[in-house]
Amino acid sequence: MDPQEYQQLEQQITPPTPYVKNVLKAFLVGGLICTIGQAIMYLYIIFFDFTDKTAGNATTATMVFIAAVLTGLGIYRKLGAFAGAGSAVPVTGFSNAVVSAAIEGRTEGMVLGVGGNIFKLAGSVILFGVGSAFFVALIKLILVTAGVVKW
Amino acid sequence: MVILFTSKPSIIACGVAAGPLEQRSVFYSYFDSVAEDERWGQKSNEQGHSKMIQEACDIVMEKAKIKNLDVDFFLSGDLVNQMTPTNFAARELAISFIGLFSACATSVSSVIVASLLTELGASQYAIAGAASQHNAIERQFRYPINYGFQKPATAQWTVTAAGYALIGKHDPNLPSIVAGTVGKVVDYGEVNPLHMGGAMAPAAYDTITSHLKKRHQKITDYDLIMTGDLGKIGLKILKAMFAQSGEKQEDLEIFRDAGGEFYGEDEKFQAGASGAGCSASVFFSYIEQQLKTGRFKRVLLVATGALLSPLSYQQGETIPCTAHAIEITME
Known part of the structure; x- marks a missing residue:
């Protein structure tokens, strides 16, 4: 059997990825996480001295904190195994990536272990997130300066 | 390459130490010891991994009623970088040691080497086997333990277990x-x-x-x-x-x-x-x-x-x- 024949055989036997099921699960869990975030945002606006614009940061911080606690308790891992992108894409997934890497590095001490590993998974998100934000802002600045759009 | 062992070395005794999750294994009742703590009371997963290897080897020697001084060779491997869990276990066991790496095939490659040494007459008793500890290996090859991601149906779960066999001269009553x-x-x-x-x-x-x-x-x-x-x-x-x-x-x-x-x-x-x-x-x-x-x-x-x-x-x-x-x- 040559490698090409083998790959055909392998593909026949390997179960296909259940994309529809995975997308549905991601949609439901991702939507649920965002709904919870929205509810927390309203709480900040109704019960505290926040506005539509300022409540965003407080909400994000709260969601990050909740996900960090759930990661420590080993619950977020289970959620991730079920939801896939649904729990990875919201900001809570970012928190999970940072905290799980930090926990893992704990045995090598605070500086080399936690410090050195904490952005192992999330580092690329920060790099490309900040990088793309810069270029988007730059494009908008050019368009505003040229008078095409307003701020 | 096929090697025929004409002297037919025997498996004198075996020892298996496994982690807490392995209680869910269908082979659970055949294991010699199952730990309650996946780190075997140690500070790190890697140290626990090493302790598990020692425990399995101690079981082997206890069953065969021999001591580490009676064992000529310790042949073993694991999946952590530079095989430190095995190396550190070998330090405690104080038996002449060769580390072997064939990834998950080490359980058998070690027995082949032990059989060759026995056939040669260089070894009366050799302990051969391999081990893996879930958390230490996941960290080595994949993501942090608490990172949530979706595994495909083809994914497999790294076991926490150490299995060792004592290889000695032929005994017609033994495998x-x-x-x-x-x-x-x-x-x-x-x-x-x-x-x-x-x-x-x-x-x-x-x-x-x-x-x-x-x-x-x-x-x-x-x-x-x-x-x-x-x-x-x-x-x-x-x-x-x-x-x-x-x-x-x-x-x-x-x-x-x-x-x-x-x-x-x-x-x-x-x-x-x-x-x-x-x-x-x-x-x-x-x-x-x-x-x-x-x-x-x-x-x-x-x-x-x-x-x-x-x-x-x-x-x-x-x-x-x-x-x-x-x-x-x-x-």
Whole structure:
């Protein structure tokens, strides 16, 4: 059997990825996480001295904190195994990536272990997130300066 | 390469130490000890890994009623970088030690080397085997333990287990190793590290067919041909390869896979178990005991290993695999 024949055989036997099921699960869990975030945002606006614009940061911080606690308790891992992108894409997934890497590095001490590993998974998100934000802002600045759009 | 062991070295005693989650294994009742703490009371997973290896070796020596000074060689390996858990266990055991790396096929490659040393007359007693600790290995090869991500159906769960066998001179009342096949490295171009069964099945096929050809045997000459950790999907692929080569469908029942059966039908573990400790813990508990009771008279144990590193697949390399086999008989 040559490698090409083998790959055909392998593909026949390997179960296909259940994309529809995975997308549905991601949609439901991702939507649920965002709904919870929205509810927390309203709480900040109704019960505290926040506005539509300022409540965003407080909400994000709260969601990050909740996900960090759930990661420590080993619950977020289970959620991730079920939801896939649904729990990875919201900001809570970012928190999970940072905290799980930090926990893992704990045995090598605070500086080399936690410090050195904490952005192992999330580092690329920060790099490309900040990088793309810069270029988007730059494009908008050019368009505003040229008078095409307003701020 | 098939090696015939004319002196038929015997498996004198076996020891298996496993982690707490392995209580869910269908082979649980055959294990010698199951820890309550996956770190064996140590500070790190790697230290716990090392402690588990020591514990399994202590069980082996206790069963054989010998001490570390009576053992000539310790042949073992694991999957952590530079095999520190095994190296550190060897420091405590204070037995002449050679570290072996064949990934998850180390359980059998170590027994082949031990049998050769016994055949040569250089070793009266040699401890051979392999181990893996889930958390330490996941960290080595994949993501942090608490990182949430979705695994495909082909993914396998690295077991926390250490399996060791004491290889000594022939004893007609004990299972004996009559032949071994050192596998080639086979690569059919699989690139997905979450489909190890698919990557390793061709290596298992190559080793089994080489062994049978050299020994002038058919698959039905065996009571059992058991692969190490192809998983449920990998075993199906292996059976399909033998079906294509003209084996009868009913004869294919002779093939079983330790990893595929390890956690039963529990879907949490997807395609089944894997890891160096997977084949070691099943071969050196369940299989050895079934041979001793006479349920099996002749078995072929084929440990499979994927020889990749996280670096190699990130650099886009395919996954080279190997499989080593030992033929064990019970008179």
